[in-house]
Amino acid sequence: MREASLSGVAPGASAPGGSAPGAGPRTEIAASWRRTAARGLDPGADPQVALLTESELERRRADSALAPLVPQLLASLVSVVDAGQMVVVADTDGRVLWRHGKAGVRREADHLGFVGGSAWTEGNVGTNAIGTALVLGEPVHIQGAEHYLDSHTRWGCAAAPLLDPWTGRTLGVVDISGPSRSLHPAELAIVQMAARLAVLEIRDQHAARHERLRSVAAPMIARMDGHALVVDRSGHVVAASGTTPPTRISLPDAMSVGTIWLPDLGVATAEVLPGGWLLRLQDHDGGEPATDLVVDLSGRTPQLRVTGPSGSWQQALTPRHAEILVSLLRAEHGRTPAELAADLFADTTRIVTVRAEMSRLRKVLGALLEGRPYRLADGVRALLMLPEDPTTVLPGSSAPVVVALAQEHPGS
Template sequence: MGQRDLEAALPAGADPRRHARVLAQVHEAALAGKALPSRPRAVIGASWQRMRRLGVDPDGRAPAPVLGAEELETRRRTSGLAEALPTLRGGLLTLAEQAAHIMVIVDAGGQVLWRDGSAAVRRRADGLGFVEGVDWREESVGTNAIGTALVARRPVQVYSAEHYVRAQHSWTCAAAPLHDPRDGKLLGVVDLSGPAPTVHPTTLALVDAVARLAQAQLRTTHLTELERLRGFAAPVLGKVGGPAVVADEHGWVAAAAGLAPVDRIALPTGLKPGRVWLPAYGNCAVEPVPGGWLIRPAEDDAAPPTRVVLDVRSPREPELTVAGATGTWTHRLSPRHAEMLYVLASHRDGRSASELSADLFGDAGRTVTVRAEMSRLRRHFGGILDAKPYRFADDVEVLVRRPPDPEAVLPHSLAPAIRG
């Protein structure tokens, strides 16, 4: 797992009380439309802009919606987070109790599923409406570490008046997202929250480290499942008598025969038995097997896709839909891949590695990262992407579906090419 960029809310060596006063001045000036005494951090400034567009009331005190007990239990079971719960509690709960914090786990929809920790802080959170079952997205309660991390898709710490809603200015919180290692899907966020005077610059790093540890545990579980599928796949492939591969439901390859080995195959959302075009192998016959799919390249040559639709209307689930002679299928994109495809869709003549680096990072020198990500993309979507320069294939029609508000395009992104 690579190191993530972490930005603590409290600058190194800063006095927390003095910094809180500065933040309060910045917050008041921003709401009044006056000149700012200093600029908020980029992640906070972007969130405040979203709050203004959404019409969130900075003085709002109306309680956010809370799930009923039955629906809360259902979301706990289906969130994909229950398996990570022991690791998260083991890494954070004792510290939360000792440091006057609460540990909060929310799902990808922003609903608080579990809340543990200091009894005194839990009572204080009750008064704020920060309870199990509540909707803690930005849209409901303004800028906060949980809701903002869900949008930004990265660890976020929020301190004092960085919160958009004034009722939360007496709080500090640090949150890190949790992703499903099988498909990169956002599962939710783990958070430590407490009274503002308890702020500490290392809290964010701790929360992020425990989140990564939980993801590693989920990855270990997945590898065990894949090994089980591998044991089943060997005799199946022996009977097929031709090139074939067995992959799990997320496209991870358990075993292959007569085909170049790959780690993962891009599979469409809602894959069904029958014929389908896959970027890795072209036209294929797909059959279900316990725990996955048997995939056999067809002997006939299928026409490559003729149309792709990049849909970025959803702030949290960008998708790529590929259409061709064998039908249409949709693949959910990671935030980074959504950014890259959006840039390529805006530059049909293509982008070099250095140009893409500048587009994404504001730095033309990060070409190694760009080439690695483009290599992954082309393994997934080789039939629609070309290189030298990187671009959509010339014979593919590309359509981008955007939200009505240009600022709502990939709101997690800080890429210069997207944020302008």
């Protein structure tokens, strides 16, 4: 059986990354192995991951923001398919939504359980390109023995996250996979290029929607005397009256017409516009801090709920932001970038990645989040809600802080 060691590679296998036999794994691979080992996965075991039902798979495909991009992704990667590799598009849960390849490589993938509806996060199947790209938020390639599970060492894969440049959220992953012997190192660059083309398409779509919203809102804004903002569905400000606006505000998931409360902005009256909202700001001290913050991990989708002096606000959390908040809520005196990197990646060197993630989280939490060290603001009362069986919290996550949380609160 392959040893889950960080000092070498699989017995009898070539060294990871094409280095000389006996050399240690690449830094990102070693960190991934540590995260996977902490989850308790046995390198010699066949992972048991429940597949999505056919109806749930079809629902996810239909609801996915990636659906319009799949034809373009396949067109940009047709040479890869012709060369005998398989193209896979997965969502942010690591679930395989689309597969495209010749019959031979699809049959080999079937033997690995790499099928529609399967989950390929690190927490489910260990080190692999889809799961590790989701963890790191950057393109990766995993070759042969760099996989954690013995059964995957004959496979090779390269994957890149698909990011929405407007919201900063990860939409999913595009992956090239196939037998390790036939995966060329250049395919990492190919999959990166495919992801960049998809991001450009997303950017163009957003820009067109903004222009339409701005043309509708301009006459309305011109007639206003008070403070008002026009925002798109993601909270990006496209026009303003009587105030110097931020570039983006955080909107609750359940936006509706009428009076709402927004962190940092206070009370506003919302009116629906085609593709966005008109927000009439009331005279209100937007500096009032929220007093209660709930991180609810009891359901399939992590949720953030904030209640302040003037109202309440709720928004879905990305898995990464949920992991960060778990870390901050467990740390009495906050976390430095290196400590957060250890909590999220088992790798204290990933400080740049941590800072980028914290910048995105600040756009959600605003004044509720402070730095040096990273922590919740004074006066914020925080509560972490877990499922009845805490071992199921964020099931696809391999973050050490999530693993530690589950071990501290075992299910009944």
